[in-house]
Amino acid sequence: MFNKESQIGLRLFFLAIISIALMVTDHRTKMVNQLRTVISIPLTPLQYLVSSPIQFIDNLKNLMSTHDTLVKENFNLKAEQLLLKAQMQRYLAIESENNQLKALLKSASEVQGKVLVAEIMAVDTEPFVNQIVLDKGENENVFVGQPVLDATGVMGQVIQVMPSTSRVLLVTDPHSGVPVQNTRSGVRAIAIGDSFSGKIRLANVPQTADIRADDIFLTSGLGQRYPAGYPLGRVVSVVKDPGLQFSSILVEPAAQLDRSREVLLIWPAQKVEAKVDTKVK
Numbered sequence: 192m193f194n195k196e197s198q199i200g201l202r203l204f205f206l207a208i209i210s211i212a213l214m215v216t217d218h219r220t221k222m223v224n225q226l227r228t229v230i231s232i233p234l235t236p237l238q239y240l241v242s243s244p245i246q247f248i249d250n251l252k253n254l255m256s257t258h259d260t261l262v263k264e265n266f267n268l269k270a271e272q273l274l275l276k277a278q279m280q281r282y283l284a285i286e287s288e289n290n291q292l293k294a295l296l297k298s299a300s301e302v303q304g305k306v307l308v309a310e311i312m313a314v315d316t317e318p319f320v321n322q323i324v325l326d327k328g329e330n331e332n333v334f335v336g337q338p339v340l341d342a343t344g345v346m347g348q349v350i351q352v353m354p355s356t357s358r359v360l361l362v363t364d365p366h367s368g369v370p371v372q373n374t375r376s377g378v379r380a381i382a383i384g385d386s387f388s389g390k391i392r393l394a395n396v397p398q399t400a401d402i403r404a405d406d407i408f409l410t411s412g413l414g415q416r417y418p419a420g421y422p423l424g425r426v427v428s429v430v431k432d433p434g435l436q437f438s439s440i441l442v443e444p445a446a447q448l449d450r451s452r453e454v455l456l457i458w459p460a461q462k463v464e465a466k467v468d469t470k471v472k
Contacts, residue, residue, distance in 0.1 A: 305458035307331060309339075311451070312356065319386040321364035323347075325454065328355045333456060336416055340455045344422040344445025345369065345410060349456075361448055362423065363389055370413040371423050376401040379411055382423055382442060391424055393440040398431045402440055418459045422446075 307327060315322040327333050329352050337349040339359050347367060351358040360367050363384040371382045371393075378400050380393040396402060406426040412419025422445035430439040 307456045321361040328353045341451040346446045370411045371408040372411040374407045391442040
């Protein structure tokens with residue numbers, strides 16, 4: 192009788208012989224591969240069943256990672272878009288400013304006499320007061336009563352001069368009065384500011400005067416304040432009440448009073464000549 196250890200050794204011996212026999216047989220006949228294939232067929236669904244949760248977890252991780260990446264990319268794209276919009280607004284502002292300067296320079300070339308470009312520093316916020324402050328003053332020889340234009344028409348005149356700034360009374364201020372003339376009929380009048388409407392009224396014009404809507408009024412040069420021939424505005428309303436002596440006529444200012452940033456300070460030709468004559472004497 193074999194003892195227990197001898198039995199175990201004998202079994203291992205037989206298993207080793209069987210393994211070697213199977214290896215030799217598989218090498219020659221590929222039988223094991225065929226057997227493996229036959230056995231794997233019923234096990235395939237089980238393999239899919241076991242691997243499905245793992246694949247689901249991997250796919251979920253990839254999906255969450257992709258979502259986080261898309262969220263970050265979307266946030267970055269929105270930030271870049273906002274920055275580009277801000278830059279675009281800046282470029283548009285620069286373009287608008289360049290266009291205004293070009294128009295101002297073109298207007299300056301048509302002015303007779305010395306001109307100086309000034310920038311608006313402040314706008315008076317008091318009700319019914321239409322005044323602005325410019326960045327030019329006594330240091331640039333600015334004087335009280337000096338006409339101020341923009342690229343499209345008359346803005347007003349200087350009423351106060353400081354060393355480096357000056358205050359301008361706009362043509363829409365009630366204290367402003369500009370001698371003007373109708374380009375179509377030749378009728379002359381005095382244009383006075385109207386703070387309530389933001390426009391200009393023609394003072395004391397008889398109802399028989401030949402003035403119509405869309406007539407253009409230019410500075411007449413009378414009064415020796417504003418040089419002749421500069422646009423003041425266009426007639427937008429003519430009301431003739433039989434019960435009144437004078438017509439009610441409103442004029443839309445030609446100057447862009449609420450939009451212009453740069454303006455022209457002008458020295459009329461006769462004033463420049465007077466300064467020259469004084470120095471010669």
